[in-house]
Structure formats: structure tokens, C-alpha cells
Amino acid sequence: MKEPQIINRTIDVSIIIPVLNAEAFLESSLRTLRDYAVSCGYGVEIIVVDDGSSDRTLEIARSYAGSIRDYTILHLPENKGKGGALKEGFRKARGAFLVFTDADLPYGIAMFGHMLGQMRAQTDLSLLYGSRSHPASQSRKKYGFIRNAGRTFFKYVVQSVLLSGIPDTQCGIKMMRKEFAVLLLECSRVDRFAFDIEMFVIARKNSLLFLDFPVELIHHKESSVRLVADTLMMIWDIIHIRLRLGRGEYER
Secondary structure, eight states: OOOOOOOOOOOOEEEEEEESSOTTTHHHHHHHHHHHHHHSSSOEEEEEEEESOSSSHHHHHHTTTTTSSSEEEEEESSOOOHHHHHHHHHHHOOSSEEEEEOTTOTTOSTHHHHHHHHHHHOTTEEEEEEETTSTTOEEOOOOOHHHHHHHHHHHHHHHHHTOTTOSOSOOSEEEEEHHHHHHHHHHOOOOSTTHHHHHHHHHHHTTOEEEEEEOEEOOOOOOOOOHHHHHHHHHHHHHHHHHHHHTTTTOO
């Protein structure tokens, strides 16, 4: 009897989803991603990185192992932070392009194809990032006074100290070339939320092209960011990023 052939599918895009205590919405997100991978028309792999969850997140992720093609689950026994989880996903990614977004898919996934098209059309483009500050962006979410004040202060610090001209570093959807992901793995030292900021610093220091695009906030869960504690940690990370930048550690 002739042995069945195993065909290795070309992976165009690696979708990386860092998750932490996401049992309330992860199943819905995985169903959406599964259906998208079947219908999108290009090769997709899905990488879920469980960043030390204490609820049923890992159990739910594993329950989809038999129904999603090219599906990888990475379990981190201890919480590493957003940047640490993403870098674990980058190491496993096989796609020519990598996209990451928040686990509740707040901006949907329909734009993945448009992002891929732009990345393919602009061969010198290393990073494409969503920006809530883009004039064409739409959001139904209204933040309270304290959170708005915190966001405004944080943006001011980031633009003053490191990244003038980039009003939104933290929007939860970005696509990059694999080569840029490799550079990030080589240069990045930040594992928490400030990883996104360090990403832009590395891109700018190495004269790489990055562009923003408008986003529409489709739905919104309560943020896991602790306004005071996480903002202080991010400012601490920003100080260290600035010191590393001054020492030339980000240039290759």
C-alpha cells in the first residue's frame, strides 16, 4: 500500500496571541481564528502563548488542538509579561510575516489580509501598527477621567523621552516581517508592556520603515493594566530603554 504523502503547507502569516487568565473569552476568539484560518486564502498558523494563567485558559487552548491546523500552544509556567510572551511566540513562528493582537480580538481580524497586502506591496516596510490616534480610527469606548489622564501623561513621557511623532505605541495589533522579529529577539531586553515602546526604538535606531493604520474598536473588555503600578513599571522600563539607547545597544 502506498504511504500517504505529508504535504508541508507554506505559512505566510503567524498569528501570535499572548493570553493571561482569558477563560471568559478565549473560546470565542479561538473559534473566530479557526474559521478565519480556513477561509482567508493564505497560509496561517496560530500560536497561543499562555503567560502563566491561573484559570482555565490553558485547558481551553488545548481543547482546540485537534480542530485548528498549524496550531501551537506555548505554556509559560510563570508570568513573563506581554513582551516575554510575545518573544516566545516569535521564536516558534514560521511565517514570513508575524501579526500579534490582544486575546479578545478587540479590533477584529478582517484587517489581517489588508495588512498582509500592504506589507507585500511595500517591500521596505518592516512594521505596520494600528493607531487609535489615526484620524480615521473609530472607537466606541469612552474612558474615565483618571484613565484618560493616565494615558495622556504616559504618551507625553514616551514622546518626550524616546519616540517623538508616534502618538500610540500601545495599540494591540501589529504586523512585522520575520526579519524584524529576529532583530527584536536579538536586541530586546524588555518583557513587560513597554516591549512595544522598545520595538519602535529598535526600528527607528536601525532606520527601518514603520507605518500606522486606522483601527476600529469592535469590542472592549476591561483592561488588565493596573493604572498606577503598571504605569510606574513602564516608566522604569522607559528609563532603562533610554539608557540602553544612549549606550548604542539597539543598533545592528
